[in-house]
Amino acid sequence: MSYRDKTVVITGGGSGLGAAMADIFAAEDANLALLDIDGASAEAKAAVLREGGANAIALRVDVADKDSVAEAASAVREHFGACDVLCANVGVQQFGAIDKLTDQDWSWVLSVNVNGVINTVAAFLPLLRAAGGSRHIVVTASASYFTPGVRMAAYVTSKYAVVGYAEVLRRELAEEGINVAMLFPGGMATRHLESSMAARPEELGESKLDREDIEAMMASADMTAENHVTTAEHAVRNLLDELANGHPYIITHGSYKGQVQAQQRAVLDAFDRMLANP
Numbered sequence: 001m002s003y004r005d006k007t008v009v010i011t012g013g014g015s016g017l018g019a020a021m022a023d024i025f026a027a028e029d030a031n032l033a034l035l036d037i038d039g040a041s042a043e044a045k046a047a048v049l050r051e052g053g054a055n056a057i058a059l060r061v062d063v064a065d066k067d068s069v070a071e072a073a074s075a076v077r078e079h080f081g082a083c084d085v086l087c088a089n090v091g092v093q094q095f096g097a098i099d100k101l102t103d104q105d106w107s108w109v110l111s112v113n114v115n116g117v118i119n120t121v122a123a124f125l126p127l128l129r130a131a132g133g134s135r136h137i138v139v140t141a142s143a144s145y146f147t148p149g150v151r152m153a154a155y156v157t158s159k160y161a162v163v164g165y166a167e168v169l170r171r172e173l174a175e176e177g178i179n180v181a182m183l184f185p186g187g188m189a190t191r192h193l194e195s196s197m198a199a200r201p202e203e204l205g206e207s208k209l210d211r212e213d214i215e216a217m218m219a220s221a222d223m224t225a226e227n228h229v230t231t232a233e234h235a236v237r238n239l240l241d242e243l244a245n246g247h248p249y250i251i252t253h254g255s256y257k258g259q260v261q262a263q264q265r266a267v268l269d270a271f272d273r274m275l276a277n278p
């Protein structure tokens with residue numbers, strides 16, 4: 001697919017993975033719309049892209065707020081006329097043991113990570129449909145879908161929900177020729193924890209970060225292997241090829257294949273036990 005004059009919309013485009021996605025699409029001469037609750041970082045990234053010759057705009061958006069995303073979709077329609085690739089990429093993190101996570105923690109993580117993706121697709125689907133041709137929706141999940149560690153119940157629950165949503169979306173949009181891919185990044189050195197804390201609405205109280213939670217999570221999910229954490233730039237190196245081939249699952253990096261195999265073996269064993277006693 002040539003991305004020249006195609007429009008790529010990226011939520012969370014001001015930082016980390018979203019900004020790295022913007023770079024690879026800009027290198028293909030795509031138009032870019034970077035949506036982020038941190039309007040200044042999105043604008044700074046868009047300015048850098050424009051300096052490099054790209055046609056890029058930034059929009060301040062809270063993906064948890066349906067109206068805010070709908071306004072952004074109108075602005076993209078006005079500016080670029082279409083959307084060919086939608087990267088529903090925003091996700092926030094709140095660590096905490098299950099009996100420590102508050103109602104506000106759950107509400108925030110689910111409203112951004114789950115409803116945020118639903119709101120984003122709902123707002124931009126009409127633009128994707130109107131575009132025709134080769135189109136993609138990329139939903140950012142997480143390797144923690146495959147390696148659910150302790151102290152991450154809100155986040156892992158949200159990413160499971162997002163995968164379920166994307167699986168159905170992929171099936172529903174297949175006949176329209178809109179490809180839906182699920183991206184499972186492993187650990188990346190981004191501003192994720194910092195920007196999550198900054199993005200949490202004041203009325204929900206401060207986001208608490210306890211190092212002990214992170215250490216417990218890393219130990220439980222066996223995330224200590226050397227190749228588990230990388231840069232966002234490295235994580236997106238194969239994204240365009242994966243999209244071109246229409247693969248449903250995109251693995252960016254990480255050392256957890258053995259854990260996926262073990263989990264699948266356990267599921268298949270459960271079938272075998274059932275089949276032995278039908």
Ligand SMILES: NC(=O)c1ccc[n+]([C@@H]2O[C@H](COP(=O)([O-])OP(=O)(O)OC[C@H]3O[C@@H](n4cnc5c(N)ncnc54)[C@H](O)[C@@H]3O)[C@@H](O)[C@H]2O)c1
Nearest residue numbers: 012015016017037062063090091187188190191192195199
């Ligand atoms: N960093 C990791 O180790 C890692 C691992 C697996 C998956 N992920 C996922 O990758 C995605 C991107 O994360 P990242 O590491 O690039 O983090 P990041 O913090 O660098 O980027 C996320 C961006 O989302 C924005 N954002 C936060 N809440 C928002 C909201 N309500 N509305 C709009 N924008 C909002 C932030 O301002 C930030 O610019 C997330 O879905 C995250 O869950 C990250």
